[in-house]
Amino acid sequence: MGFGKTFSLSLVAFIGLNFIFSILYLALGPGFDELFNRFDPDSPEYAPLMIIYYLFGSIVSAPYINLNWVIVEPLFNEIMDFLVMGLGFIAAPLIAAILAGKFAESKFQGFAGWLLAAVISTATVVIGVFLSPAFETELTATYGWVGFEVILISLIISCVINIIFFGFFALLVAKTEYY
Numbered sequence: 358m359g360f361g362k363t364f365s366l367s368l369v370a371f372i373g374l375n376f377i378f379s380i381l382y383l384a385l386g387p388g389f390d391e392l393f394n395r396f397d398p399d400s401p402e403y404a405p406l407m408i409i410y411y412l413f414g415s416i417v418s419a420p421y422i423n424l425n426w427v428i429v430e431p432l433f434n435e436i437m438d439f440l441v442m443g444l445g446f447i448a449a450p451l452i453a454a455i456l457a458g459k460f461a462e463s464k465f466q467g468f469a470g471w472l473l474a475a476v477i478s479t480a481t482v483v484i485g486v487f488l489s490p491a492f493e494t495e496l497t498a499t500y501g502w503v504g505f506e507v508i509l510i511s512l513i514i515s516c517v518i519n520i521i522f523f524g525f526f527a528l529l530v531a532k533t534e535y536y
Contacts, residue, residue, distance in 0.1 A: 378445020386438035404491035458527035
């Protein structure tokens with residue numbers, strides 16, 4: 358499989374799994390009213406570009422934050438929202454990176470396919486934050502980041518950490534060996 362197919366498979370799997378886990382999170386947690394309020398102009402929670410977060414959200418947080426949501430938060434809270442979100446934020450990039458590595462012709466193509474999918478996902482979130490002040494406010498409320506500059510730096514750091522962490526799995530399952 359060529360690089361284009363590897364990249365597109367990785368990106369589609371990443372977006373699809375993020376969407377599925379976002380739906381699970383909404384179904385088990387706050388409900389679908391939160392999603393519908395994002396698209397209602399009369400609602401105070403109006404932020405139609407939040408759909409970007411539901412499609413690319415796992416690239417926003419680093420794996421150590423997601424592991425905290427999966428392991429530590431359920432021990433201290435009875436709310437399972439963070440567990441579902443954390444599992445989705447770990448599973449989506451992990452499966453996308455594994456698929457990129459498995460279907461690539463070389464280790465470089467597998468890693469580069471995942472790298473490009475992560476960079477495009479981060480760029481999409483940055484564009485969403487730039488275009489929508491409500492999206493920026495939501496990220497500020499969720500992660501505690503204050504200001505566009507801090508959000509931008511945090512997104513870039515998170516992207517690099519995700520590329521390295523999940524890129525390892527893409528390299529691990531690739532067919533070819535280094536000699």
